[in-house]
Amino acid sequence: MTEILSLTPPDRPRLLDPGRPGREDLASYLATGGYPAAPAPERLVESVAAAGLRGRGGAGFPTAVKLRTLRDAPGDTVVVANGEEGEPGSVKDRWLLRHRPHTVLDGVRLAARTTGAVRGYVYLSDPQAADAVRRALLERPPTVPVDIVLTEHTYVAGEESAVVRRIDGGPALPTTKPPRPFERGVGGAPTLIANVETLARLALLTAHPDAAVAVASSHLLTLSGGPAPSVLAEAPAGTHLGTLAGHAGRGGSAAVLLGGLFGGLYGDGWAGLRLDHDELVAAGGALGCGAIHFLPPGGCPVGAAADAAGYLAAQSARQCGVCVSGTQALAGTLAALARGEGRHEDTGKLHRWSQGLTGRGACGLLDASAHIAATLLRHFPDRVRAHEDGPCPSCADAPPPDGSRLGVTVP
Ligand code: SF4
Incomplete structure (x- = not known):
């Protein structure tokens, strides 16, 4: 609903x-x-x-x-x-x-x-x-x-x-x-x-x-994630994401995935980000289509990144060789990391791919996958390191990362 x-x-x-x-x-x-x-x-x-x-x-x-x-x-x-x-x-x-x-x-x-x-x-x-x-x-x-x-x-x-x-x-x-x-x-x-x-x-x-x-300057937004009902919202420019989360029953969220799957993951300080194109771009993000996915308290950004990358790999149009191999590699490595089966050298590969794959496909799908990995590594280095030793409680209980948790129904 x-x-x-x-x-x-x-x-x-x-x-x-x-x-x-x-x-x-x-x-x-x-x-x-x-x-x-x-x-x-x-x-x-x-x-x-x-x-x-x-x-x-x-x-x-x-x-x-x-x-x-x-x-x-x-x-x-x-x-x-x-x-x-x-x-x-x-x-x-x-x-x-x-x-x-x-x-x-x-x-x-x-x-x-x-x-x-x-x-x-x-x-x-x-x-x-x-x-x-x-x-x-x-x-x-x-x-x-x-x-x-x-x-x-x-x-x-x-x-x-x-x-x-x-x-x-x-x-x-x-x-x-x-x-x-x-x-x-x-x-x-x-x-x-x-x-x-x-x-x-x-x-x-x-x-x-x-x-x-x-x-x-106002925006239509789709706010989702966690147990609260998803929300279709309209808000004026400059509204803080923390204000949006509070109104949408997501005030204690652990992190956000911005812009649909294009804007990347943000942790500490996400509530202070505002609905402003230039500010979000300066922060390395994007509002994109206005879809914001909030990770509930205790939610794991590694699991969220694996979920999003899994969805993108499944949606690759399989036209560009680099997209087929790149999205599969990102999704597979992030899924292994989420399960706690990733090795330290896999994190190094994620670093290289998140930089080197950008701009290589005919559309932005591969870029989205690379950007999610890049923002995970930039904003959550401790969570990534901890996952090299085993899954966190949130990921240990999670179903396979296939993007199904990202869907929202039209009101
Ligand atoms: S980059 Fe875009 S066009 Fe190329 S295979 Fe991936 S989804 Fe298809």
Whole structure:
């Protein structure tokens, strides 16, 4: 079960309103100021830049830069709303598509108008989300043709080059870059691929220009881990992770795994980290898709790293040799360490792999696995050393590390 929590003040525009959890229809969306007259393209780009909106799919790239690049691209362009969230600990994109389909489609409309796109796509794997978007498209036909493209639910299916490949009729697997989709994407056209929360925030800040900075800097988050119910939350920028944990019933957590599986593990001092892109990057982390996994009191970061690495190894698309061997080696070594069967020299190998494997795959999956190992070694050296002599009580009782404990259900 997943609960809903809003830490955004109720007098501010927000995507997640605990008092309004049902699916929005056209009338309710229009009543909140939805589908306003679209600003001129340059004005909208300037307001997005001034608000500081960043992408919410993982990398946190400035949205205004993407919009401006596509607007200046030659020929016809395409917009894709990317709702395929492969991170096992994230549910916010599926929730948005199921419950706020008009908000997302309004973002598609505004992005298409700003970039001059002639076609749009909503890309996802969740059947309930697809039904909600389909109904919304019937309620209000879009200003440019918008198709729904279904994909399989895998870790890499939402990676931007996999999105292009799937929409063009191929498998949802990443390709080498360049070209990137903004250069040559769907059908060869320059393509804006935007996460659905990014598009929803674009719509919300356009409807509420006086609150644009607050809208652009707030985050949808999936908070999980431990015995408490998982939580889908919305919180303003600057909120301390300790505050989030307290509201989500996870105040005494031992450590956090940030950004889905991309941001790494943090121990002492995690509660003082804030929801701030630059601060988290400076700390060696990332908020990514906003999924935060809290290790309960007594939880073990070695076991958590083994769990995450096991999941990533199983999700490797097995296209790049270095990813197949690298993720298996990381997962196998971390699993042995968690069982207390790792040798001292294995820890040395983890050090080398965590540095040397980064950037070697066609997508970020291998990087995520290497970063988890790197942050485990950096932030928990004593726990790693202790595991060389035998498993801790938490890991001794744990089931095999396969990532199954990382999953969250959509509320
Ligand atoms: S790095 Fe791994 S997951 Fe990514 S494309 Fe290569 S094989 Fe697939």
